[in-house]
Amino acid sequence: MTVAQTTAAQPAQSTEDTGPSFEDLARRVDEAVQAVAALEDPARRVADELKVAVEGIHRAGLVTIVRRMRAHPAARELLFELVDDPVIRLLFSVHGIIRPDPMTEANRVLVEVRPQLQSHGGDVQLVRIEEGVAYVRLEGACNGCSMSSVTLRNLVEQALVTGVASITSVQVLPTEPSPTLIPLESLRIGTDPAAEGWVEALPAAEVPAGALRAVELTAPGGKQAEVIVVNVENRLTAYVNECAHEGLPLDNAVIDTANGTLTCPWHGFCYDATSGECLSAPGAQLEQLPLRVDDGHVWVRVGR
Ligand code: FES
Numbered sequence: 492m493t494v495a496q497t498t499a500a501q502p503a504q505s506t507e508d509t510g511p512s513f514e515d516l517a518r519r520v521d522e523a524v525q526a527v528a529a530l531e532d533p534a535r536r537v538a539d540e541l542k543v544a545v546e547g548i549h550r551a552g553l554v555t556i557v558r559r560m561r562a563h564p565a566a567r568e569l570l571f572e573l574v575d576d577p578v579i580r581l582l583f584s585v586h587g588i589i590r591p592d593p594m595t596e597a598n599r600v601l602v603e604v605r606p607q608l609q610s611h612g613g614d615v616q617l618v619r620i621e622e623g624v625a626y627v628r629l630e631g632a633c634n635g636c637s638m639s640s641v642t643l644r645n646l647v648e649q650a651l652v653t654g655v656a657s658i659t660s661v662q663v664l665p666t667e668p669s670p671t672l673i674p675l676e677s678l679r680i681g682t683d684p685a686a687e688g689w690v691e692a693l694p695a696a697e698v699p700a701g702a703l704r705a706v707e708l709t710a711p712g713g714k715q716a717e718v719i720v721v722n723v724e725n726r727l728t729a730y731v732n733e734c735a736h737e738g739l740p741l742d743n744a745v746i747d748t749a750n751g752t753l754t755c756p757w758h759g760f761c762y763d764a765t766s767g768e769c770l771s772a773p774g775a776q777l778e779q780l781p782l783r784v785d786d787g788h789v790w791v792r793v794g795r
Pocket residue numbers: 734735736737738739755756757758759760
């Protein structure tokens with residue numbers, strides 16, 4: 492049974508009333524899926540199309556509900572509580588409204604291999620996961636090119652790839668953390684900013700000190716990005732509008748100018764507001780985008 496199938500067949504009734512339990516509903520979906528799989532091709536195609544259409548309606552409705560709830564303070568509180576409910580979390584994950592949390596999954600997997608690494612004088616640190624690639628730093632005996640270090644690296648790679656569905660490969664980063672600097676070249680606005688991927692985001696005056704603004708940008712090539720522009724003591728920074736925890740939006744993140752932090756409203760991950768470094772989960776990081784202020788307007792490079 493896939494989660495999508497479970498959700499698609501779930502009738503529109505509360506699991507808290509006297510109706511069937513979630514487990515009963517999941518079982519019914521299982522049976523329906525098996526029955527559909529046994530159909531002749533044309534009938535199965537129709538059933539699959541129906542499933543896709545129903546899921547599409549559910550997703551559209553859920554996205555609207557989440558957007559409307561996020562927009563109202565009281566409803567937002569309730570939404571945060573609902574996300575912690577396992578069934579709601581499953582529903583949101585299935586429809587791509589929240590991501591499963593691969594960092595947590597991966598760290599759980601690494602906890603299992605860590606004793607073996609440490610018994611050989613090595614260790615591993617998960618830095619981030621991007622597009623299926625887990626970036627790790629290896630320490631001690633895991634580093635170098637001896638047979639044992641290669642064996643330990645293979646152990647880490649195998650554990651992550653087999654233990655976390657969303658990880659397809661592992662990249663080893665240099666031992667010393669490299670600062671998250673944006674190359675100077677990428678900050679230069681040339682004679683044709685649009686061709687270079689720069690998009691005018693908003694007037695700088697709309698992001699006063701201690702505030703953040705969420706904007707949806709479209710580069711001339713069509714690439715779209717949801718971005719937040721953060722102002723801490725008049726230093727502006729742009730990030731992809733996705734928390735490193737579960738990818739939820741940071742529109743309503745809280746900025747603490749005294750500490751220079753930005754806190755995700757969903758589960759409280761706390762970031763250094765000017766570097767994007769996560770202070771709650773070492774190694775996690777907001778994705779920073781090149782930003783320039785030109786003639787009172789904030790430009791963000793999203794196209795390249
Ligand atoms: S999405 Fe969980 S802390 Fe941000």
